[in-house]
Amino acid sequence: xxxxxxxxxxxxxxxxxxxxxxxxxxxxxxxxxxxxxxxxxxxxxxxxxxxxxxxxxxxxxxxxxxxxxxxxxxxx
Numbered sequence: 001x002x003x004x005x006x007x008x009x010x011x012x013x014x015x016x017x018x019x020x021x022x023x024x025x026x027x028x029x030x031x032x033x034x035x036x037x038x039x040x041x042x043x044x045x046x047x048x049x050x051x052x053x054x055x056x057x058x059x060x061x062x063x064x065x066x067x068x069x070x071x072x073x074x075x076x
Contacts, residue, residue, distance in 0.1 A: 009058065009061055009062075010040065010061075013039075013040050013043065013065060014039070014040050017038055017039050017040065017069075018038075018039040018040070019039050019040050019041060020037040020038065020040050020041030020042045020043070021037075021039065021041055022039075023035070025037050025038065025039050026038075027072060027075045028075070029075055030075065036071065036075065038068050038069060038071070038072040042068045043061065043064045043065045043068050044064070046064035046067055046068055047060050047061060047064045048060070
């Protein structure tokens with residue numbers, strides 16, 4: 001949030017995918033047997049948080065979101 005004045009990507013992701021803290025926002029991973037979420041929490045945890053440049057942070061957020069959502073698709 002500090003790298004950008006625009007919170008739109010965070011708000012948009014929460015509105016469409018959730019915060020990632022609700023057990024209802026999880027799916028069973030058939031390989032591990034554990035429940036995995038796809039909300040904002042999981043995206044933020046996937047980010048490494050080392051970038052400071054706003055466009056780099058946005059790109060990292062987009063890459064992490066893509067990874068989390070592709071995992072969700074594979075678990076269906």
